[in-house]
Amino acid sequence: MNKDACPSPSTPTSPGLPSPSPPPMPPSTKYxxxxxxxxxxxxxxxQSGCLTVALPTIQKSLNIDEANLQWPLTAYSLTYGCFLLLSGRLADIFGRRLLFLLGNIWFVxxxxxxxxAPNPTSFIILMALLGLGPATFTPAGVGLFGATFEGETRAKAFAAIGVGQPLGGIMGLVLGGFLCQTAASWRSFFWVQAGCGLVFIVLGWFSLPLDDMPDDDTTAKRVGRIDWVGAFLITTALALFNFSLAGGPSAPQxxxxxxxxxxxxxxxxxxxxFLWWEHTREKLGKSVMIPLSIFRVRHVGILLAVVLAAWWSFNSIMxxxxxxYQSVLLLNPIQTSLRFxxxxxxxxxxxxxxxxxxxRARPHYLIIGGLxxxxxxxxxxxxxxxxASYWSMALLVMILxxxxxxxxxxxxxxxCAAVDKQSQSLAGGLFAATTRIGTSIGLALTSTISTAVSDRFLSGHPSLxxxxxxxxxxxxxAxxxxxxxxxxxxxxxxxxxxxxMPIVIEADVESYEMGEGRHKQMPQAHAKLGGEV
Structure with a gap:
């Protein structure tokens, strides 16, 4: 499949091709x-917030050994982080609405x-399976926003995703800590999140746009467009990489x-x-998991490096x-959660x-301001x-x-602006995977340095x-x-x-694509995404 085979927004609709101009979405459906x-x-x-604060209670309830206490969170994080790229690719091929709904149904x-869960083993296995849900619906959701909205509506939609994350974490910490003190105990918050997931499934069923696929694009053709070898290489690499980094500080030696x-x-x-395989297939015009030419798009490589370092800092300090709060100030889980x-x-x-x-503002000003x-x-x-009191220092830390x-x-x-609409979920998966990698690297290296400094201090104070x-x-x-x-x-x-880096608004999309932001080879990269097997 060559570059000319890819329809552009100005290309008239022909039989077998999706319509480039869907009808406008009513405001109520949009919201x-x-x-x-x-x-x-x-x-x-x-989920992470609830599990973090409830782990001691779960440990007592299921008699989990201290050595295995980190495994529920680790297993959940592993599957969540490792399948983001594959899920993003599948959403772009099989339909973002379909993958979003399936991911939520699985999560529920x-x-x-x-x-x-009756015992530690089943609990850990189920937590690993639970991570597949958000790994599936996260990139699909980002792809839905990226492909459906433009201009300020897109900005507000992405901001809404950003709002949901801190709210979810704190709601999990507070509600998890509260429920652990009740007769319902830790099992109840899994019922709560299942109920919430069901609500979002119903809303999504009635509001998400139908997947716009060509009539002659059969399931067999879509399966054939998946780079299965590349998917295996990157998913396995991410799994082993995250596992070794997460397990290094707590391993026996x-x-x-x-x-x-x-x-x-x-x-x-x-x-x-994986990099060699993708480069080779891209040169031959065959389907790829990730077109490496995306990293030649202006700013994308540096932008992802910034995201990795920023989420290293953010999640490590969290x-x-x-x-x-718990080991130095000796606060209980509820007192800790309230401080967040x-x-x-x-x-x-x-x-x-x-x-x-x-x-309205230059992107790098906003990024630098946050950092x-x-x-x-x-x-x-x-x-x-x-x-010092919480209000004098710790409060400022929490805000900043x-x-x-x-x-x-x-x-x-x-x-998302660096790729075309057919690859929005892949872009969402790439962004989310970068945040997970940054968190894994950051926690591993920061924990190692912290432990080394504590051990050195302890060696000089043997009475402690x-x-x-x-x-x-x-x-x-440290x-x-x-x-x-x-x-x-x-x-x-x-x-x-x-x-x-340019401001991405509706009026600038065309200029961004023509050279200010998007690399000239991106249409070719899209062709290779749907190229020959």
Whole structure:
């Protein structure tokens, strides 16, 4: 399939091709669609928040060994992060509405099953299966917004997704902590999230646009357009990479545990093999999992690097803030979750502001503004006074570290603008996968440095225990400085690499595609996405 085979918006509709101009969507349907997709974006963070605060209760209920306590969250995160790219590709081929609804249906069914888990093994396995739900509906939802909306409506839609994430996390922390104290206990919040998922399925069924597929595009043809070898290589590489990074700090011998470096090396080899495979198939004009030419699009490579560093800083400081509250200040889960409420409020406000400003302000100003807040928050965390009141320092940390939420909408829109409408879910999967990789790398390296600093302090103070707040605090302060460095690197990359990135609004889409933002080879990359097997 060559470049000329791809229809452009100006190409008249011919038999067998989808209509390029769907009828306008009524405002009520538009708002229901935004609520359905943005509401679904709330579910993964709601789940993580509930599980984080409820793990001690679940441990007692199911008699989970201390050594296996991290596995429910790890298993959920692994499947969630590893299948994002494949799901995005499948959504672009088989239909975004179909994959969005299937992902939500899966999430509801498995959530109900988790609520009945009788033992640790079944609980961990079901948590791994649960992660497939958001891995499926997340890129499909982003693709629906990217392909359906334009201009300020698109900005508001992406901002709504951004709002859902911090709200979901804090709702999960607060509601999870509350429900764990009731007779319903931890199993009840799986029923709650299943009920929410069912509501979003019903709303999506009535509001999401039908998948616009050519009449002669059979299922067999669509299956043939999937690069199965590339899908296997990238999914396996992501799984082993995330597993080794997540398991390294807690392995029996830490990073020296034999299987950790072995799996890490295998994942790197698989990544290299994936890049070679995709490059070879793209040169031959065959179907690919990810067209590598997308990284030659102006700004895309640097933009994804900024996203990786920003989410490294954000999620790491979130993680260590939780440890600080519980292990240094010795607060209980409910007290800890209440201290994160300002973070959710700040994140919501920043996402709303981003939806308004993204079509009015230069993108790099918004990204740098958010990252400056994140970096200052990390510094405050690194020098925090444990004797000071929450209102004098910790509150500022909670507000400032929400900075990347200002960049979320901007970065997501820019990545989706770099590809055509037929590849919007793939772009959404690529963006989400980058945030997951940044989180995995960030937590692994930041935790390693934090542990090393605490161990060094402990060796000089043998009278203390490894679990002493003073020992842990040394490592947590080091973690704060690492998070500051990650945010600072992201600021530098933005200032020098993204300073001429255009504002993406409806009036600028054509100019962006013709050279200001999108690389001239992107139509060719799209041809290869649907090329020969």
């Amino acid at each position: 229901l669609m935004i609520f359905s997709v943005a509401g679904s974006a709330l579910l993964p963070t709601f 069914i498995v959530s109900i099953a988790v609520a009945f 830490g990073w020296r545990t034999p299987y950790i470096p072995v799996l890490l090396c295998i994942s790197i080899i698989l990544f290299a093999g 993680y260590f803030s939780t440890l600080y 409420i300002p973070l959710a409020i700040a994140g919501t406000c920043l996402n709303i502001a981003a939806g308004f400003l993204v079509s 400056l807040g994140s970096s200052i928050g990390a510094i405050l965390f690194a020098v925090i006074d444990v004797h 570290i929400a900075g990347p939420d200002l960049a979320y909408c901007v970065c997501n829109i820019q990545v 225990l490894a679990s002493s707040p003073s020992v842990l605090l040394k490592g947590y302060r 973690a704060g400085w690492v998070c500051f460095a990650a945010a600072a690197i992201a600021i530098v990359m933005t200032a020098f690499g993204l300073h001429n």
